[in-house]
Amino acid sequence: MSIVEVQGLHKRYRDKVAVRDVSFAVERGEIFGILGPNGAGKTTTVECVEGLREPDRGTVSVLGLDPRADTRALREVLGVQLQESKLPDRITVAEALHLYASFYAEPADPRELLEVLGLTEKRDTHYRKLSGGQQQRLSIALALIGNPRVAVLDELTTGLDPAARRETWELIERVHDRGVTILLVTHLMAEAERLCDRIAVIDAGRVLAVDTPAGLVAAVNDEQRIRFRPSAPVTEAMFAELPEVRTVERTGGQIVVTGSGNVLHAVTAVLARNQIIAGELRVDQADLDDAFLALTGRALA
Numbered sequence: 001m002s003i004v005e006v007q008g009l010h011k012r013y014r015d016k017v018a019v020r021d022v023s024f025a026v027e028r029g030e031i032f033g034i035l036g037p038n039g040a041g042k043t044t045t046v047e048c049v050e051g052l053r054e055p056d057r058g059t060v061s062v063l064g065l066d067p068r069a070d071t072r073a074l075r076e077v078l079g080v081q082l083q084e085s086k087l088p089d090r091i092t093v094a095e096a097l098h099l100y101a102s103f104y105a106e107p108a109d110p111r112e113l114l115e116v117l118g119l120t121e122k123r124d125t126h127y128r129k130l131s132g133g134q135q136q137r138l139s140i141a142l143a144l145i146g147n148p149r150v151a152v153l154d155e156l157t158t159g160l161d162p163a164a165r166r167e168t169w170e171l172i173e174r175v176h177d178r179g180v181t182i183l184l185v186t187h188l189m190a191e192a193e194r195l196c197d198r199i200a201v202i203d204a205g206r207v208l209a210v211d212t213p214a215g216l217v218a219a220v221n222d223e224q225r226i227r228f229r230p231s232a233p234v235t236e237a238m239f240a241e242l243p244e245v246r247t248v249e250r251t252g253g254q255i256v257v258t259g260s261g262n263v264l265h266a267v268t269a270v271l272a273r274n275q276i277i278a279g280e281l282r283v284d285q286a287d288l289d290d291a292f293l294a295l296t297g298r299a300l301a
């Protein structure tokens, strides 16, 4: 059984359709990403998973529970990190954790969570005195205090500087290593690529593809571009006959070869056989940005 199953989900706000026929399944132990631009319908989708919104059509199940009907049971298995969650200014880190722990039948040990999240030294600090990264870590701790089997993390690194963002990513990996299945909402390509086992690409309320990051890239473009400056003259014909090669171009002193599969190995083998050194060798491959562009017709800002 999948941990989270969303089938034919549809949600509109007045005359605005936010989510159109969205389906996906999150398997046990995955970090599953929902990737899309602002307004794509990501938050609406996970709010339906959390039972905070009622779908107009479609079904949602979390560990076999209906989020709208089984709210109590859902709270024990699903941890929610709300987008830009704000706490009272004067609550301390430890107080917030103990307060949230009191909502659950079998909460996690707050001390252990503080340790895992690197907040032990901040346990007596008021919420407003925490840095953005520390506040974010606390909100993750609060999502995990109920010992959930699944955690929903929505735009958790938005507004963080690059160092705090990387720290948060490491943290998510640590949480994941503890066996928590994670549903991660993001509009950041790098975040999805780094963390997610599989990604649902969503745009204008629709799921355009669900695959691993590598699978998404391979589906749109397997082409590689190799550039180098040969140490001795080469002819285009040397490469043109290789089955992996699609095009060979010469621009000034530089040779540019495009192709797929093991094209890099094929080209460097020819160069080695001719005792030519490839100076300034560079290989460009399609990445998730290219995949997103191909799927949606535009770049993710």
Ligand SMILES: Nc1ncnc2c1ncn2[C@@H]1O[C@H](COP(=O)(O)OP(=O)(O)OP(=O)(O)O)[C@@H](O)[C@H]1O
Pocket: 013, 016, 017, 018, 036, 037, 038, 039, 040, 041, 042, 043, 044, 045, 187
């Ligand atoms: N409560 C609401 N009332 C009316 N329209 C809404 C409401 N919430 C969201 N919308 C609209 O529905 C669409 C999807 O919004 P949603 O917040 O689900 O997208 P998102 O992908 O999470 O974007 P963001 O990252 O900006 O939160 C947007 O066009 C948004 O303006």
